[in-house]
Amino acid sequence: MPEGDTIHNLATRLRPLLCGEQVTKLWVRERGAVAARVGDEITDIETKGKHLLVTLGEGWVLRVHLGMKGRVRRFAAETVSDHACFASTALIETARGAIGVFDAAQAELTPRRWLRAQRQLASLGPDLLCRHVDYDDVLNRARAPERAEWTLGELLLDQRVAAGIGNVYKSEILFMQGANPWQRVQDTSDASIKALFELGSELLHANLRPGSRRTVGHKTRPHAPLPGEDRLWVYGQTRRGCLKCHSPISSRRQGPQARTTYWCRNCQSDA
Ligand SMILES: [Zn+2]
Structure with a gap:
């Protein structure tokens, strides 16, 4: 069951796979294929509570909350089918392969400047995985x-x-x-x-x-x-x-x- 440590460990595993790579395909369930973000560099992967935040270029963040049933699957390069995209909650492909998130509760592409005001994040209490918790x-x-x-x-x-x-x-x-x-x-x-x-x-x-x-x-x-x-x-x-x-x-x-x-x-x- 994903808890704060699960998401933190997931971010640690994903950073070396994704950070510094260019997006070749992005699929988000709510929006379908997002062609405008193809070519963006994945610049950061961080967590806040149980939310995974993937930064694309300077301006956009893919926020994922796995919920109770969400799971992550890794695909080798050029093996992602359209069916896998349609079945996923969100999927990011780079030249090194793809990461798909399935059955997640939430996946949303948000402008970075709006992130602080984003409802699910703004209401969170102190993150217990921070070094200094208030x-x-x-x-x-x-x-x-x-x-x-x-x-x-x-x-x-x-x-x-x-x-x-x-x-x-x-x-x-x-x-x-x-x-x-x-x-x-x-x-x-x-x-x-x-x-x-x-x-x-x-x-x-x-x-x-x-x-x-x-x-x-x-x-x-x-x-x-x-x-x-x-x-x-x-x-x-x-x-x-x-x-x-x-x-x-x-x-x-x-x-x-x-x-x-x-x-x-x-x-x-x-x-
Ligand atoms: Zn007892």
Whole structure:
């Protein structure tokens, strides 16, 4: 499931393939073939939260949000069919090959000068993958009156509070902090709210490497998990049970988006 670290790792993989190359074909689902951008040099690839931003020349940016199902496929040079273009959400071809994005939630070509005002980006909270995160800003956003009755599970997923945490990290952060996912924001201290997002940033940074995501032993075992090694505390672990107390792991859908939350009723009982 794409979270902030997934997109960051994707950008790291794409930079050497695309940066400095000239666009020979650009397809964006909303617009079809974009002939006007052919010949542009790909000058930068960056991320903001879960958004991937590909800069074309000086003036344009292709913004992609993979959503829950989006995936990226690489094509060898001159092997991209029209069918692949039509099936993609967006596709960029250069003389070295092509990168296609399929089943993504959003792909949009935007003038760079409009990017700051772009609705999905302008509303984002501090990016937890930045080197210096403003946690006072995160806390102020979390304390907005309309979020007082939200649960902690809903709060962590709101990219307007802080950008980067997805559904896997949500469950993992709450377990590691011993916090009940259904506890209300208004019943949670400032220090506890900050600690949740600080841990989120720590886990996202720890997973900026190839290989599967790890939260178990993320400090002591920084390498990618070995086969059979426990790598997640609770997410998807209803068969295995809690690694700390051996109680069954519970799961239930949570919030208006009905995203599944995993937690240990014994270790996260404080509500
Ligand atoms: Zn437990």
